[in-house]
Amino acid sequence: MSTKKASINDVAKRAGVSITTVSRVINNVASVSDKNRAQVEEAIAHLNFKPNVSAQRLAKGLNTAVGLVMPGYPGIFHSFYAIEIIRGVGHACEALHLDLIFHITKGYAPLNISNAGGIIFADIIENRKQIEATLAEGIPCMVINNRVDDLKVNFIAIDNAKGAEMAVAHLAGLGHVKIATVTGGLQTQSGQHRFEGYKSGLGQKKLPFNESYVYEGDYSRRSARQGLEKFLSLGKDRPTAIFAASDDMALEIINFAMERGLKVPKDLSVVGFDDNPAGLYSSVSLTTIRQPLFKMAEEAVRQLNAIVGGRRHSAVQQILVPELVVRESCAVPGV
Amino acid sequence: MSTKKASINDVAKRAGVSITTVSRVINNVASVSDKNRAQVEEAIAHLNFKPNVSAQRLAKGLNTAVGLVMPGYPGIFHSFYAIEIIRGVGHACEALHLDLIFHITKGYAPLNISNAGGIIFADIIENRKQIEATLAEGIPCMVINNRVDDLKVNFIAIDNAKGAEMAVAHLAGLGHVKIATVTGGLQTQSGQHRFEGYKSGLGQKKLPFNESYVYEGDYSRRSARQGLEKFLSLGKDRPTAIFAASDDMALEIINFAMERGLKVPKDLSVVGFDDNPAGLYSSVSLTTIRQPLFKMAEEAVRQLNAIVGGRRHSAVQQILVPELVVRESCAVPGV
DNA sequence: ATGAAAGCGCTAACAG
DNA sequence: CTGTTAGCGCTTTCAT
Numbered sequence: 001m002s003t004k005k006a007s008i009n010d011v012a013k014r015a016g017v018s019i020t021t022v023s024r025v026i027n028n029v030a031s032v033s034d035k036n037r038a039q040v041e042e043a044i045a046h047l048n049f050k051p052n053v054s055a056q057r058l059a060k061g062l063n064t065a066v067g068l069v070m071p072g073y074p075g076i077f078h079s080f081y082a083i084e085i086i087r088g089v090g091h092a093c094e095a096l097h098l099d100l101i102f103h104i105t106k107g108y109a110p111l112n113i114s115n116a117g118g119i120i121f122a123d124i125i126e127n128r129k130q131i132e133a134t135l136a137e138g139i140p141c142m143v144i145n146n147r148v149d150d151l152k153v154n155f156i157a158i159d160n161a162k163g164a165e166m167a168v169a170h171l172a173g174l175g176h177v178k179i180a181t182v183t184g185g186l187q188t189q190s191g192q193h194r195f196e197g198y199k200s201g202l203g204q205k206k207l208p209f210n211e212s213y214v215y216e217g218d219y220s221r222r223s224a225r226q227g228l229e230k231f232l233s234l235g236k237d238r239p240t241a242i243f244a245a246s247d248d249m250a251l252e253i254i255n256f257a258m259e260r261g262l263k264v265p266k267d268l269s270v271v272g273f274d275d276n277p278a279g280l281y282s283s284v285s286l287t288t289i290r291q292p293l294f295k296m297a298e299e300a301v302r303q304l305n306a307i308v309g310g311r312r313h314s315a316v317q318q319i320l321v322p323e324l325v326v327r328e329s330c331a332v333p334g335v
Numbered sequence: 336m337s338t339k340k341a342s343i344n345d346v347a348k349r350a351g352v353s354i355t356t357v358s359r360v361i362n363n364v365a366s367v368s369d370k371n372r373a374q375v376e377e378a379i380a381h382l383n384f385k386p387n388v389s390a391q392r393l394a395k396g397l398n399t400a401v402g403l404v405m406p407g408y409p410g411i412f413h414s415f416y417a418i419e420i421i422r423g424v425g426h427a428c429e430a431l432h433l434d435l436i437f438h439i440t441k442g443y444a445p446l447n448i449s450n451a452g453g454i455i456f457a458d459i460i461e462n463r464k465q466i467e468a469t470l471a472e473g474i475p476c477m478v479i480n481n482r483v484d485d486l487k488v489n490f491i492a493i494d495n496a497k498g499a500e501m502a503v504a505h506l507a508g509l510g511h512v513k514i515a516t517v518t519g520g521l522q523t524q525s526g527q528h529r530f531e532g533y534k535s536g537l538g539q540k541k542l543p544f545n546e547s548y549v550y551e552g553d554y555s556r557r558s559a560r561q562g563l564e565k566f567l568s569l570g571k572d573r574p575t576a577i578f579a580a581s582d583d584m585a586l587e588i589i590n591f592a593m594e595r596g597l598k599v600p601k602d603l604s605v606v607g608f609d610d611n612p613a614g615l616y617s618s619v620s621l622t623t624i625r626q627p628l629f630k631m632a633e634e635a636v637r638q639l640n641a642i643v644g645g646r647r648h649s650a651v652q653q654i655l656v657p658e659l660v661v662r663e664s665c666a667v668p669g670v
Numbered sequence: 671a672t673g674a675a676a677g678c679g680c681t682a683a684c685a686g
Numbered sequence: 687c688t689g690t691t692a693g694c695g696c697t698t699t700c701a702t
Contacts, residue, residue: 101435
């Protein structure tokens, strides 16, 4: 146990070289003789030297920390969505040796990610103000999963409408006509877009839009139950298929349907959205729309890093297309 | 849009004072005349000046970032446990103006939280090596939710055995004799301790321990189902009450019991562990053992901060006692 | 109450 | 290939 932390000076002294040379081996500069390099490495190991990151950042004039701000609304962490984003961002940061500064925000509260070279906003529901402020401070931003058309900010989002259309098309392709939907929160962009995709999907298949086949949910399991309840109350006019705006809701619908004695997919087809792995382990595996959440998050870090590092200048504006995953929860309408 | 970021020099120039004075107002030192303070504040606002955190840290010689390392095993984020820890740590960091550096670890991989004044380990299942390494580097550590007796490290943990005893005592108090348990993963300390608490709880009430009333689960919903399945196969000898090592499993047991036509709590009493809010919204609200997870996480940050700041020197070794929360999922045995 | 000056630990020209 | 020398932006004695 040494008393003090070793500094670059101590290393230089022990290795019998200048601090510059030490700095060079730390930063993997090629022009160091093998002999010196070896000595420096020995000294580093011996003294258990770790460069002081603050000093490095200060000297380099750049900041290798990425801030991740997530909305703090209750339940956020229970969404598969949030988790995948965190995993993806975390993974990329690790690979690129970036610090990940995590920040759960109230939305309206001013941001305090003092020490971050760039910031990723995992959602924009309530943080418009924060994004504007960050932008104004000249800190590079990246918005995930929300296309922001009226702000000059980088984003990577998913084509939610397209995904919903794919879900409806799949159902229609099986022969369903009475296709209902339980929407996600309509104040969220994803909820809104998925609902619009549902409608346009119907249109594309020349199917009529029926107001009573819509239940406005909010991504909660509770609302999914209520949605199915409403649909079942329609009696013989009840839908034969349901597009749920999230796997979580889809799974709950399946559970509830079974409680009510309906067989899935025989009596009711269900498709979800997310590709939440839970959908694999349910009694009936779930047909769903896969979003490349993890990849999206990783990519956000990469792009942001390129921007902060000055390697990229143009705006990043990507829209990723989701993918239909067919499993067991859909069948041709029973009768 | 200014071209460069304003530095303390710019502020000093505009305010017509020395940089020292600017530094003083930034750090809320009292001895600054009202006039100067006002001028400096004006300049700060006008130039949109933000102190460079790296420079501050370097000059102050301390590091106000806390690292949070969590095990990266699949599903970690779906546990109520992990979420509450993150929330609590996040909240405390925010209140104390500390950066929260988030790190999902592989356990065996060497830690790379270069820039952190102190580190919180949210679990110790596989990071013993990392903890030892961190300790060896002289970085203050804090282990959450695991009592580590063979390592000289600070920890705040929960008395899992005591909690399990409380659950069993409650059930026994209602008159149950055939009390089963679905354990958590027995390789985890919590799983182990809760199981031991189950056994000692039985002992305290002079109830016999019955091997066939034990199902070794792993905290997954799947294992909970399997556990109940096993118990039901016992026919008329089946238990009348089940202590599940997590709310998640308890909830799944209730669902599955209902699917099998059993009424809860009439035909089967269930008590969980965690006080997961989901337990409130299920068809039958869940009686459970409340762990002060959020508080524990917050406290960990506080203590760690005190240690890093030199305000605390002795080791922190707290064991928190959980609490029984009685709701609707238990009743006197039916017959 | 205020400022000058000396670092904090490291990087990056610039010479050699 | 290596060392010298300025800083990076801020805090902190120490005088005044």
